[in-house]
Amino acid sequence: MGRAAVIPVLLVTGFLGSGKTTLIRRILANPAFARSAVIVNEWGEIGLDHDLIASADETMLELSTGCLCCRVSSDLGRTFASLAGKGAGRYDRVLIETSGLADPAPILHGLMMDRAIRSGHALSSTLTVVDARNGAASLARHPEARRQVAFADRLLITKTDLAPDTSALKSAIAELNPDAERLTAIRGEIAPEMLFAPSGFDGARAARPAVAAHGEGITSSVLIRERPVPALALILLLQALAEYCGRRLLRVKGLVDVAEQPGRPALIHGVQHVFEPPEWLPAWPVEDRRTRLVVIGDGIPRHFPARLLAAIEEEVLEDAARDAGGVSKQNAR
Amino acid sequence: MTDAELANLLSDCLVVWGIDGRIVSAENGISVHAAGTSCTVTRAGPERRPARWLLQTEKGAIAGRPPQAAASITGLLGGLRSALGADAPGPGLDVVVAEWDGRP
Numbered sequence: 001m002g003r004a005a006v007i008p009v010l011l012v013t014g015f016l017g018s019g020k021t022t023l024i025r026r027i028l029a030n031p032a033f034a035r036s037a038v039i040v041n042e043w044g045e046i047g048l049d050h051d052l053i054a055s056a057d058e059t060m061l062e063l064s065t066g067c068l069c070c071r072v073s074s075d076l077g078r079t080f081a082s083l084a085g086k087g088a089g090r091y092d093r094v095l096i097e098t099s100g101l102a103d104p105a106p107i108l109h110g111l112m113m114d115r116a117i118r119s120g121h122a123l124s125s126t127l128t129v130v131d132a133r134n135g136a137a138s139l140a141r142h143p144e145a146r147r148q149v150a151f152a153d154r155l156l157i158t159k160t161d162l163a164p165d166t167s168a169l170k171s172a173i174a175e176l177n178p179d180a181e182r183l184t185a186i187r188g189e190i191a192p193e194m195l196f197a198p199s200g201f202d203g204a205r206a207a208r209p210a211v212a213a214h215g216e217g218i219t220s221s222v223l224i225r226e227r228p229v230p231a232l233a234l235i236l237l238l239q240a241l242a243e244y245c246g247r248r249l250l251r252v253k254g255l256v257d258v259a260e261q262p263g264r265p266a267l268i269h270g271v272q273h274v275f276e277p278p279e280w281l282p283a284w285p286v287e288d289r290r291t292r293l294v295v296i297g298d299g300i301p302r303h304f305p306a307r308l309l310a311a312i313e314e315e316v317l318e319d320a321a322r323d324a325g326g327v328s329k330q331n332a333r
Numbered sequence: 334m335t336d337a338e339l340a341n342l343l344s345d346c347l348v349v350w351g352i353d354g355r356i357v358s359a360e361n362g363i364s365v366h367a368a369g370t371s372c373t374v375t376r377a378g379p380e381r382r383p384a385r386w387l388l389q390t391e392k393g394a395i396a397g398r399p400p401q402a403a404a405s406i407t408g409l410l411g412g413l414r415s416a417l418g419a420d421a422p423g424p425g426l427d428v429v430v431a432e433w434d435g436r437p
Contacts, residue, residue, distance in 0.1 A: 112429050239426045240407050244349055244414070246423030274427045304345040311334050311342055311406040315385065 006122040009094040009111060010196055014129030015138045015145040016100030019158035019188065023129060024095055026188030033192045037083050037091035041099050076110040080117045093196060094121060101144050104128075104151040105250070108271040125199035128152035128180075130173065132163040139172045146218050149173055150250045150296045151271065152180045153199030161186045176218050179253055179294045218250065221302045223309060225291035228259035230320065233313040234266075240308055241295070242273035248300050249273065254293035255284075268293065334406075339363055339374070346410055350419035362387075368417045374409065377402060385409075390416045 014020045027033050083094070098107060104126060111123045128148045131138070135157070138145040149155065155173055157166055170182070181199070183190060234256055241249055252270040256278075265285075266278035295305045334342075340356045340363050347354045347367055354367020362375035370391045377384040384402035386409040393400065403409040 113427075118429075235426075236405075236407055240410070242426040243423045244346065244410065246420070248349060249423070273424045274429065276429050299348065299351075301345040301348050303341070304349060307338065307342045307345060308406075310338070314334055315405055 007091070007093060007120060008124035008196055008198075009096065009121050010124050011096045011098070011104065011107060011111070011126045012129065013098045013102060013104050013107075013126065013148045013151070014100065014156075015131070015135075015142060015148060017134065018100070018129040018131040018138075019156075019185075020097050020100075020129050023156065023158070023185065023188040023190075024097055026190075027095065027192045027195070030192055033093070035090065035092040037094045039079055039083070039094065039096045041097065041102065076107065077114050077116055080114075080121065084120060093124075103144065103147055105147070105272050108151065109274050112271065112274055112276065124196055125153040126151055127154045127156055127195055129156045129158055130169065132157050132160045132166050132169060132184075136169045136172050139169075139176070143217065146176055147250065147298075149176045149180075150218050150220075152177055154181045154183060154195065156190065156195070157182065157184045158188070159186070160184050176220060177251075177294075177296060178220055178222065218296065218298050219300055219302055220294060220296045221300075221305055223254075223291070223293040223295060223306045225257070225309070228257045228262065229291055229309070230259045230313065230316045231261075233309065233316040234258060234268075236312045236316070237305070237309045238268075238270065238275060240312070241305065242270075245297055245300055247272065248298045249295075250298060251296040252293065255281075255291065256293060257289060257291045265289075336363060342406075343374070343413070346413070347417075350414055350417070352417055352419055354417075365413065365417070368419075370417065372413060372416050373400075374413070375400070388412045388416065 012020050012024060024038060028036055028038070080094075083091070096107070098104065108123070108126065111117060111121075128151070130149065135145075139149065155177070157169065160166060166184075173180070173182070183194060238252070241252065249270075249272050251272075252268060252275070254268050255265040256268055258264075258266050261280060263283065264280045266280055268278055269276045293305070336358065340358070343363060343365055344356050347356075347365070352367045354365060357364050357366065359373055362373055365372045365374065372391065373389045373394075375387045375389070377387050381387075381402065383404045385405060386403040387400040388403060388409060389400035401412050403412055
């Protein structure tokens with residue numbers, strides 16, 4: 001018995017006025033993407049985005065009860081149930097547009113944890129839209145904008161026709177989320193296939209030297225290990241990060257060379273304390289076979305993940321060596 | 334792990350836990366002064382295995398209680414966090430249960 005086909009879900013987030021609705025309208029205008037269900041979350045009494053997006057009624061749902069991220073556990077599940085009922089068989093993918101002030105974390109938790117949602121749908125990737133003209137200022141002033149960038153698998157820089165020089169914005173983005181793939185679009189013009197492709201992990205981006213912290217807020221660090229990491233050390237590291245860092249931990253993503261599975265890197269993907277099961281890739285996607293783990297946090301010291309792993313790994317290896325010595329002695333008797 | 338490496342890790346932990354404090358070298362270990370109290374971390378000798386670390390709190394020392402033993406660095410940090418009265422620990426690791434696809 002194979003796994004039933006799952007419908008990909010693209011989470012589109014981004015700060016107020018960044019161009020999310022324009023992008024979604026362009027996607028839906030593409031005949032190949034017409035069979036898309038859209039969930040729009042609006043913040044305010046009158047939902048304008050809903051009216052701006054043309055779609056079949058059965059596959060267009062508006063959530064105007066407040067910010068989706070605040071009610072995600074109940075509303076998102078109900079919304080998907082409604083979609084599966086009214087729009088069953090009428091859509092091939094789902095787009096979720098969050099409000100401009102939404103924190104993506106609870107929405108991602110809902111998509112990852114809700115069994116009803118997961119039974120027929122799977123998160124494809126998180127796309128954060130950033131406005132080239134106002135994006136850098138938004139990132140500097142609004143923690144919501146920084147968190148949206150921090151959680152992104154892909155970043156779409158819009159309105160580059162209005163602000164061609166994006167160097168400052170790209171620098172700010174790189175500080176927050178060095179691993180995210182970066183794309184650009186003017187008035188939402190981009191091949192939708194690029195947005196729906198499952199998000200992987202780019203070793204080259206993650207192998208870049210760590211950059212400076214973004215003030216005292218969100219920081220990203222890249223943990224690089226030359227030698228394979230024992231599976232137990234990896235589990236203990238993730239447990240410790242989740243427990244010690246709590247809400248400070250935003251995102252963990254990377255490829256790990258697990259000692260017990262040589263040649264088959266584990267793709268790790270976590271949103272705060274919630275982690276997908278590791279995906280064991282059949283082979284390394286790039287020549288660089290070092291472990292590279294990106295840890296994005298709010299106020300987590302840059303070297304903390306690496307120092308913690310080093311301390312844990314030392315003990316795990318010491319225990320393994322002691323156990324091996326004990327077995328050797330028993331066998332020698 | 335050297336004392337300097339341990340001191341760096343403990344210093345990072347204070348930041349993560351949102352506690353102002355300082356880490357100083359002490360006789361046979363490292364002292365953590367924070368949250369109006371102090372704790373001392375020392376390494377357990379081989380005769381104490383499986384314990385690796387010993388954590389003595391200020392209150393414990395005054396009361397003449399033996400230090401708390403921890404078998405791992407994560408156990409030590411958990412004990413230190415509790416001793417310093419940091420916020421409740423995070424929710425802990427939550428791994429999504431994968432749907433079984435029927436394959437062995």
